[in-house]
Amino acid sequence: RSKSAGRSCFHVYSAELKAEADQRNVLEVELREAIWREEIDVYYQPVTELSTGRVKSVEALARWRHPIRGFIPPAEFIAVAEAGGLIVELGNQVLAKACRDATTMPGDVKVAVNLSALQFAGANLVDIVTSALAQNGLPETRLELEITESVFLADTQENLKTLQRLKALGVSIALDDFGVGYSSLSYLTAFPFDKVKIDKSFIDRIDRCETVAVLKSIVQLAKALKLSIVAEGVETSAQIARLHSLGIALGQGYFFSRPVPLADLPLQSPVPRRGRRAVA
Ligand code: C2E
Ligand code: MG
Ligand code: MG
Ligand code: MG
Numbered sequence: 001r002s003k004s005a006g007r008s009c010f011h012v013y014s015a016e017l018k019a020e021a022d023q024r025n026v027l028e029v030e031l032r033e034a035i036w037r038e039e040i041d042v043y044y045q046p047v048t049e050l051s052t053g054r055v056k057s058v059e060a061l062a063r064w065r066h067p068i069r070g071f072i073p074p075a076e077f078i079a080v081a082e083a084g085g086l087i088v089e090l091g092n093q094v095l096a097k098a099c100r101d102a103t104t105m106p107g108d109v110k111v112a113v114n115l116s117a118l119q120f121a122g123a124n125l126v127d128i129v130t131s132a133l134a135q136n137g138l139p140e141t142r143l144e145l146e147i148t149e150s151v152f153l154a155d156t157q158e159n160l161k162t163l164q165r166l167k168a169l170g171v172s173i174a175l176d177d178f179g180v181g182y183s184s185l186s187y188l189t190a191f192p193f194d195k196v197k198i199d200k201s202f203i204d205r206i207d208r209c210e211t212v213a214v215l216k217s218i219v220q221l222a223k224a225l226k227l228s229i230v231a232e233g234v235e236t237s238a239q240i241a242r243l244h245s246l247g248i249a250l251g252q253g254y255f256f257s258r259p260v261p262l263a264d265l266p267l268q269s270p271v272p273r274r275g276r277r278a279v280a
Contacts, residue, residue, distance in 0.1 A: 028084040035090050040064055042097045043259035047230055047252045057110035060098035061259045091119045099136040101262045112144040117151045126165045140170030148176045167192055196222055200233025206242045215246050
């Protein structure tokens with residue numbers, strides 16, 4: 001009896017696993033087609049200077065609107081793209097669109113693009129970045145690349161070289177989601193970052209004194225290393241007050257804006273403005 005119960009249990013389990021795997025495969029096939037048809041959209045979320053309210057940069061975030069299921073969150077499809085070997089092509093499309101869109105933004109606004117660890121490890125990343133900038137006529141200094149600590153799990157020497165070559169191009173580098181995962185402060189000193197983005201989970205609990213203590217030490221280290229600091233996932237004015245008193249100058253989050261299509265960004269586009277003035 002127990003044997004047959006075990007067996008049927010196994011059947012249910014394996015049927016569920018199979019259904020899940022099938023669904024992932026279908027999603028992967030559909031994602032491949034969407035990438036092929038260049039249907040992945042890029043939305044932008046402002047990074048705001050807390051003291052002035054000025055937008056200093058925007059982060060490019062991939063959006064996939066599935067024909068039946070609607071918007072699928074990146075948390076889901078980026079993993080599918082990575083597993084299916086599609087992330088490099090997807091990442092290249094986002095990078096190219098972001099560089100093109102950035103040329104329509106004011107010249108003092110940077111655009112930040114997320115890089116997957118697999119893209120970072122790719123042999124020709126520096127060439128890909130160089131040609132995305134050149135093809136769209138975007139100055140190197142207006143591009144920022146965001147990487148997470150997962151990049152550093154493998155081959156530290158090789159990664160350091162890649163970072164140095166990217167920096168030599170003139171693009172800047174941000175360490176994303178800082179504070180979660182392996183998170184050691186030593187990454188901050190060992191690699192030439194320009195910016196550190198403090199993960200939303202810290203901002204969520206910024207009213208706790210343990211969190212404040214951790215943030216204080218991150219701020220101190222970042223200042224010593226001359227890194228700028230962004231708080232991610234800022235949702236309330238109370239959080240902004242705390243960030244201010246900690247000396248954190250930049251914030252990104254729903255309080256300021258959700259990620260939006262280029263046309264909805266609260267930015268003054270330099271070209272139409274000049275146009276309007278000329279007409280008037
Ligand atoms: P991330 O790079 O840390 O991007 C910030 C995420 O936090 C975005 O989620 C953004 O919508 C969300 N967020 C910002 N402010 C708030 C807030 O106030 N409240 C809440 N609840 N959420 C907020 P999104 O767009 O869903 O992207 C999730 C992750 O997917 C990104 O995290 C990034 O790791 C990855 N991703 C997105 N686009 C790309 C891409 O083009 N390439 C790669 N490799 N990864 C991407
Ligand atoms: Mg990011
Ligand atoms: Mg982040
Ligand atoms: Mg995050």
